[in-house]
Structures are given as structure tokens and as C-alpha cells.
Amino acid sequence: MFKYLVIPAAVLCATSACADEGQWQPYQLPQLKSELKRIGIAIPAEKLADLSRHPMSAIVSLGGCSASFVSDAGLVVTNHHCAYGAIQRNSTPEHNYIANGFLAKTRDAELPGGPNTLVYVTDKVENVTSRVLKDIQPSMSGKARSDAVDKAIKALIAECESDKIYRCSVPAFHRGLEYYRIRQMMIRDVRLVYAPANSLGDFGGDIDNYEWPRHVGDYAFLRAYVGKDGRPADPSPDNVPYKSKDFLVVSAEGLKNGDPVLLAGYPGRTSRYKLPSEIRYARDAAYPAKAAEIQSDLDVIAAVTKDSEADAVRYASVVKSLNNVMKKTRGLMDGFARKDIAAIKDVQDAEFRAWYAKQPGGDKQLLAELDALIAADIALSDEEFGYGVATTSDLLKSGNTLYRLAQEGAKPDAEREAGYQQRDLTFIKARLNRLEQSYVGGVDQARFTAALQRYAKLPKSMHVSGLDALLPPLDAVPALYTQSQLGDTATRLSWIGKDAGAIAASNDAFLKLAVKIDGVTQSLKERRKELDGNLERVIPQYMAAVIAWKKSQGKPVYPDANSTLRVTYGTVSPYSPKDGITKGPFTTIEGIVEKNTGKAPFDAPQNLLDAIKAKRYGKFKDPILGTVPVDFLTSADTTGGNSGSAVMNKHGELIGLNFDSTYESITKDWYFDRDITRAIHLDIRYMLWVMSEVDHADNLLKEMTIKYPKR
Template structure:
């Protein structure tokens, strides 16, 4: 074993950074002092590394999106599309807050966000690699290794969650080389405060998604509530606004081309350290199959909800999510076609392997074994994709969850499968309850029938061993829905807490189907455990060597994104997507008028258009642009999950909200190209202008601390 195969955390920091690449763990920022100073960031790096100090103490997660506190009374600002579930949950045909927007003038008017709307405040991060990997021996099978790691992680989480008000996790970094325990206060009473009309918050819709120029006001406000003792509590009218320790000052002073920005949030997943074979699988097989599946499902939903506004509203959030994933998937495919990232990685991989082979004590079996494991991973991923297609029905997923919960509940809590412990019960109930807002029997039936037909047409490599004979025929699908009561929320929830025997003997058609296919599903998961355990043995050794190789070249070394708190930086920057075309870094409200057609998705509200035409710029006129800016570009390194991330100026003041990337940037999940990688942000001046001149959200403007430009 080479000395560099086990590296302390400090060694994982870059000796120097280049471009604006990197989604950095806060503790790494002191290593980037020169870079931060170079671009003009005034906040000391040591302060940025401290989660208990401003501005990091104001940055929060919504569990899939990012956000930040903007008042000491728990007021949270995030993207409109991040609050979309809460907006949809409260919308009806009589009160369509999606179309018309919503503004609570008083706290009593604020609406419940629902059980899936949560605010997570990270307050502690600690390296627990040694405790996670204790008891691991070379003689273990892959499954034994995986289960030992899982057992140790569960123990670390249980220890951390002795205070029930915290939610803890132990994610892997550098593909299993390091593990950090992260403690977050989980606030469960979150209410919808303000959302602009959809024609503002989603102006341009899916047509403009990932495109530049953009003219969308992608923002909404939530408020976190706690018990009177200041600690998280279940939703209750007696709760009070959370007193946030810190909050961001909102700056209307604006930015200009070349100005520095800091961006903090919770990026989801990147794959910057994947091998060329993994890139080719994604490019040639996984993404095309995923895109075809999503499009087919969208077509079925569109046909099944046609003519029913109520059904369309119920599936609005589902469709929005699918469309977003579809646009990104197609962007990845186009990006791979535009630039041969696999070929670039081939060169890097060859250089690394040549370097590795020259190191004293290098394990000659490591890379061949890793190649073999990745090939097996690709094969198993095909079957997992097939399983996801064959089980598209929301009722089947609910039934499978209930049966798995019943089986796991018979075990001691520490021995239960991850995701089915006592700590997960509220989340399971929330998922089961969520169907009330996004389920229609006829639509789900149409989706399931069509999915079964698509599954039958998939290549044999995507058929799950033993599953085909257990699935219903398409002709039998209608009877499943007439012979099941799981579509009723109360009935669905009533099965929580029942034992496995009761579910196994139930006459409910979907519960019977879930029981029938459970063995095959469990077998697939066991095979995944075995393979993951073997991957977790080889990949950390590979990553340690890669880090040593990159460090020897002075290149940035940061972990792939994994939904944990990260900081990135950059500058306001134009870009050139192709020869002869340069796209500037700002758009303005006049562009809304130019794009407006009066028809979705370019149907700006009349009151907005009137304010623009009247040049009611107020305090928000940019001195260079001569009007109000809407969105802007920076070179900051972002990905999915960064939606809603605070974009801050050199002093840590809120000047924007991240919400998207340019279409040409989508492949940055795999490869950062400094010339064309651009993130798209809402200019906070447009948000403030709409609040002031269009929606008259004066109560919120007064509540926030807004720094206006000097006259």
C-alpha cells in the first residue's frame, strides 16, 4: 500500500486553484486565500470556514434546494421552483396560487408548506472517517464490508440524534475516501409567505429552461416556525417564528461586469472524477434511455390530464420536475456530442496510469480490478433502470414502501435497513401523504400501463432477473385500481404500523403485487450491496492516488458534490457559446416586453408590463444599463441542488439567487470548462423591484434589511 493511499484531510486541499472551478467544503477555504483575494472577496477566508459565523450561519438547505435567512424572524428566500410544491399544495381551482401568486400581508395569513417543506440549518461538521471504517478487514466480502460501513454510520447517526431536534447524516466524500458527520437542526413547521405569479416566477417556462438570455423572477419566500421554547416542533398555530442567529443583508447596490461573487449552498451530485468508461456509459446508454423514458412518461401524463384543469394542477409539480430533468438530460447528451469529454478523460486517465505505474509500491492489481468492478456496476445499473420503469405506478411504490416498512419494523431499530428506521417514519408518512396533492387514479393507471409496455420493449440487459413473470399484464392493470384502496390517503396511512403478515394476507391488489415482487426487489438490492462494498474497497484507493497525482501538479482538489454545504466563487462574466457570438452577462426588464406573447410561457402579467412600459424603475435602476436588471451570469461552479443558493457580493451581502446554468454548461457535472461554464442568477434588484412596484410586498421589504444604492 502506498503512503499516499490514506491521506489526512488537510492534504486534500488544493495547493493552488485555477479558474473558478471547485465546490469547496467550508473548511478548505483558508487554503484558497490567494484566490479569494485575487478576485476581490473582502471577507476573511477563516470567517467563511466557520459555520457559526456570518455569512455561512445564514445559509440553509431545503432538502433538495438551497436558501438563506433574510430576517431575524425566520424569513427564508429561495427559488420559486423550490417552493413550487408548497405553492401547488395550497392551490385549488378557486385559489390558483400557481397562476396568480400569493402574498401574506400578515403572519396569520401565511400558509402551511406541508410535511415535505423543511428547513435544515447545518451547525456542525466533523471528520469521522476512522470510525466509519473501523472493523473493516481485507477478508470481508463486498456485502459484509457494505453492511459494516452501514452499521457504523447508523451508530454515528444515532449518537448524533440523541437530541431529537437534529437530523444527522454521514455522507462519503471523494467516493468513500473520507466521511463527515453533519448535524442539522431540522425545522418542520415551514410556511409559504410570498410567491410571485407563475408568469413571473417561471416566465419562459421549459422553453427558456437552461437558456440564456433569461428573464425569470425565480424567487419565493418561506418562514420557519418553532415552538415557544425556540426549538423545532411539529406544525402548530401556537408556534412562533424561528429567531435566526444570522441573516443576510439584501443589497440593491448591484454588480457590474467583472465583479466578484461568492455562492453558498447545497449542490447535489457531480461526477468530475468518474473514469472514461463511466462517461461513455452515461453518454451512450444511460442518458439516452433516461431521456426516452421521461419523454414517454410526460406524453402519457399530458394525454391523461388533457381537458381537466384539476388533474393538471395535481400533476403540475410532477410535470415540472420531469421537464427539468429532461432538459438537463438532453443538455448533457448535447454537451457530450459537442465536446468529447470521454476523449479528454482518456488522455488524463492515460497520464494518471503512467504516473501511477512509476510510483514505488503501486498495487498493480488496483486499476484492472477497478475496471472490472465498473463493468459490473454498469451491468447492474441497467437492471436497476429496468426495475424503475416496471414499477412506475405511485400506488405500487406506496405498497412496496409499506411492505418493506412492515418487514423492517420487526427488527431492532439499529438493524433495520437505512431509510426504514424510526427516524425515517415521519418522512415515509410525508411521502405517503403527499400523493393526496399529486395523484389521480386514471392518470396513475395510464402511466403504469404504458410503463409496462415500455419495459417489455427494453433490451434484455435491462430486464431484472426473475421480475418479468411476476408483473401484471397490461390488460390486468385496470383491475388493480378497482381492487385497491391505497388511492385513499387515510387508508394508505392506516397501513403504517401494520405487521408484514397483515400486508401479506391483504386482499388489496397493490399490496398483493408488492408482496409478489418483493423478493426480486430485495435480491437486486443485495446484489447492489455486494457490488458497492467491493467498489468502496477499490475506489478510495484509486481516489487517494488521483488526489496525490493532482496535488503533485498543483491542481485543485475538491470532492464531488454530494448535497452538503459548499462554497464556490467567480466573477460576473459574459461568454461565447460559438464562434462570432458573445452573450452579455445581464438581461433587463425591457426584454420581458420583447419576449412577451400573451401566451404561456411568455405571458407576463399586465401589471408587470405596465410598470415596465411606464419606466417605474424606482430605486433599482442600474446606472450602466439605464434600467432594472433581471438576471445575470457568473463563472461560479454550480449544479443541481444549488437552486436558491445565495449569491453574495465581496462583503457577503445578498445580491442574487442562483437558479440555473446555461445550456452549454450542463456537462460541467462531468467536466468544468472555464470558457463556457456559466451559472444563471436572479438579480436581487429585479426581485425587490417586483416586490415594490408590482406586488406591493411592503411588509416584507420592511422586514428585511435592504441596502439601497447611495444617491
């Protein structure tokens, strides 16, 4: 009925109401010429849409964070918190790079980022909707539909990955209305080059997370290495720096209030098109349960590691990640309490349903079927949450992975479950290897024991059918750890490639537990496939209707974020979080001195404080502020995954790194409020100033192309 996959330019931004909203696919940018011109972007929209041209060819993904090349020798700049895993991996109590920072003055001093540190260079995006859906029949069951889509996607990926330097994916857009095949060159030898001390790179810590004003130097440098033939290769001392096809010029010229910015990166997930019932479930049930679970887990880790610096270092990355998710989850809860987004969506939903009822030829059962499927999705999500709590142990997760890998390995590669094909083996090994740096038996045992206690207290709606009787009683948990060797990395990895029979016959306690609960695990997955297949049949019809409705109103139409390359834009802007309070768009280095207490997390390095007090501003002094800026705000539309995204001026030069949002903005994942939505960025002048005046990273300053102000 509704075929509006190509939206006319006049429709995308026919009113000023769409100002700064939208996480746009690059191919859509030529349709936004008037908007880009309105805010002052000088780069032609057609150039921004071309992934092979500057600046888009310099934008890369780290698989969860964003980054950009800043030299022709594979030098990558991103956030400190995005490189935290690599920093932690190389840290020991004797060489604590988290606390003290790290700088490689020469290439041979750069440290291995580890198997989980990867650089993805997107070079091709193509619409493959017709190929994904070609075998879909209306009469299919949900599972049959899901399997057919999965089969088509696997074939498209295999075709794309005929050259093994590429990693390809086929994500859905508009909740299954469209599918695009994304081709990325995956560089797997990535090394840590430079990271400031944690007291600078994470100044303010979790207290300041999502807050404004901020004074954090959230940056770090990595370098991509390839084989001597220029192709991605396994880590080796013989590898050479990747010759970046393009890189961003770093501009120290700065910005002022009202200046335009472009932001390019890989935003994770947004839910702008969710129904009111989905919002209420998230607000009233899912987020409170998630926050309580994370806090309980954090409390256990803190209690068990408080007397061991070595254990605390091992779990530093885990704790940092959990704290970040916790702060965002609480921010979402507070945001929902502050503004009734569900009520706003109720009005929009009622307007849409009234409009839809008047459309000729519309499926009158569509919305009733959608509502029923959403209710079923909510119920199943409760069980999936409970399953996640009950299987908190890293060793159990490892056992589950190994047994599933063994079972899938017996099938032809094309028939294996996604995530367990031959192409995934490297990632599975990396996951299993990662515990080498982030596992302690006593800590995992405490986490698992506490999680089982919490699971027992969850409402019955969150208990997975058949699981409870298979879980170990609390007094049996210690024996699981004494009777398992999965905590040993070599032993854990040695099970890769073994058949399912060998694992089933093992005396390893966690492998036995994984085998024991596998039937329930797979049943839960099968129920999810059936439901998702039905959702994928109904929601695209709904989204096509929503797009048509928005088109009739001249409102912006962009897909929810899904970890693919997107571009957003905005201006440097202050905001008013509440009546009588206005927060300016810049912070300065003097604010670091004001915040500094000498105790974590406000314990700035002494050499930084000395440089500030001596007013050694150099060429990085802002003429309006009269000092060196640290962080700044813009109205750009961002979310998780945008961390490390390049913030560029109107000429496409790097002037900042995205790293956060204001606390009041967190609910933008669900609803964009242009009056208070602000993204927080590192001002590149602060990074350059620290590199020059504090850490003396002269080798990197010389390597980058830096455009200094003319004064």
C-alpha cells in the same frame, strides 16, 4: 499507500488554471486565501469556514434546494421552483396560487408548506472516517463490508441524534475516501409567505430552461416556525417564527461585469472523477434511455390530463420536475456531442495510469480490479433502470414502501435498513401523504400501463432476473386499481405500523403485488450492496492515488458534490457559446416586453408590463444599464441542488439567487470548462423591484434589512 487527506494550501490552487473551479467544503476555504483575495473577496477565509458565523450561519438547505435566512424572524428566500411544491399544495382551481401568485400580508395568513417542506440548518461538520472504517477488514466480502459501514454510520447518526431536534447524516467524500458527520437542525413547520405569479416566477418556462438570455423572477419566500421554547416542533398554530441566529443583509447596490461573487449552498451530485468508461456509458446508454423514458411518461400525463384542469393542477409539480430533469438530460447529451469529454478523460486517464505504474509500492492489480467493478456496476445499473420503469405506479411504490416498512419494523431499530428506521417514519408518512395533492387514479393507471409496455420492449440486459413473470399482464392493470384502496390517503396511512403478515394477508391488489415482487426487489438490493461494498473498497484507493497525482501537478482537489454545504466563487462574466457570438452577463426588464407574446410561457403579468413600460425603475435602476436588471451570469461552479443558493458580493451581502446554468454548461457535472461554464442567477434588484412596484410586498420589504445604493 497514498495518505493525502489534508492538501497543502500551495497545492490547491498553485496555478491560475483552477480559477473559479471547485465546490469547496467550508473547512478548505482558509487554504484558498490567495484565490479569494485574487478575485476581490473581502471576507476573511477563516470566517467563511466557521459555520457559526456570518454569512455561513444564514445558509440553509430545503432538502433538495438551497436557501438563506433574510430576517431574524425565520424568513427564508429561495427559488420559486424550489417552493413550487408548497405553492401547488395550496392551490385549487378556485384559489390557483400557481397562476396568480400568493402574498401573506400578515403572519397568520401564511400557508402550511406541507410535510415535505423542511428547513435544515447545518451547525456541525466533523471528520469521522476512522470511526466509519474501524471494523473494516481486507478479507470482507462486498456485502459484509457494506453492512459494516452501514452499521457504523447508523451508530454515528444515533449518537448525533440523541437530541431529537437534529437530523444527522454521514455522507462519503471522494467516493468513500473520507466520511463526515453532518449535524443539521431540522425545522418541520415551514409556511409559504410569498410567491409571484407563475408567469413571472417561471417566465419562459421549459422553453427558456437552461437557456441564456433569461428573464425569470425565480424567487419565493418561506418562513420557519418552531415551538414557543425555540425548538423545532410539529406544525401547530401555537408555533412562533424561528429566531434566526443570523441572516443576510440584502444589497440593492448591484454588480457590474468582473465583480466577484461568493455562492453558498447544497449542490447535489457531480461526477468529476469518473472514469472514461463511466462517461461513455452515461453518454451512449444511460442518458438516452433516461430521456426517452421521461419523455414517454410526460406524453402520457399530458394526454390523460389535457381535458381536466383539476388533474393538470394535481400533476403540475410532477410535470415540472420531470421537465426539468428532461431538459438537463438532453443538455448533457448535447454537451457530450459538442465536446468529447470522454476523449479528454482518456488522455487524463492514460497520464494517470502511466504515473501510477511508476509509483513504488502501488497495488499493480488495483486498476484492473477497478475496471472490472465499473463494468459490473454498469451492468447492474441497466437492471435498476429497468426495475424503475416496471414499477412506475405511485400505488405500487406506496405498496413497496409499506411492506418494506412492516418487515423492517419487526427488527431492532439499529438493524433496520437505512430509510426505514424510526427516525425515517416522518419522512415515509410525508411521502405517502404527498399523493393527496399529486395523485389521480386514472392518470396513475395510464402511466403504469404505458410503463409496462415500455419495459417489455427494453433490451434483455435491462430486465431484472425473475421480475417479468411476476408483473401483471396489461389487461389486468385496470383491476389492480378497482381492487385497491391505496389511492385513499387515510387508508394508505392506516397501513403504517401493521406487521408484514397483515399486509401479506391483505386483499388489496397493490399490496398483494408489492408482496409478490418483494423477493426480486430485495435480491436486486442485495446485489447492489455486494457490488457497492467492493467499489467502496477499491475506489477510495484509486481516489487517494488520483489526489496524489493531482497534487504532484498543483491541480485543485475538491470532493464531488454530495448534497452537503459547499462554497464556490467566481466573477460576473459574459461568455461565447460559439464562434462570433458573445452573450453579455446581464438581462433587463425591457427584455421581458420583447419576449412577451401574451401566451404561456411568455405571458408576463399585465401589471408587470405596465410598470416596465412606465419606466418606474425607482431606486433599482442600474447606472450602467440604465434600467432594472433581471438575471445575470457568473463563472461560479454550481450544479443541481444549488437552486436557491445565496449569491453574495465581496462583503457577504445577498445580491442574487442561483437558479440555473447555461445550456452549454450542463456537462460541468462531469467536466469543468472555465471558458464556457456559466451559472445563471436572479439579480436581487429585480426581486426587490417586483416586490415594490408590482406585488406591493411592503411588509416583507420592511422586514428585511436592505442596503440601498448611494446616489
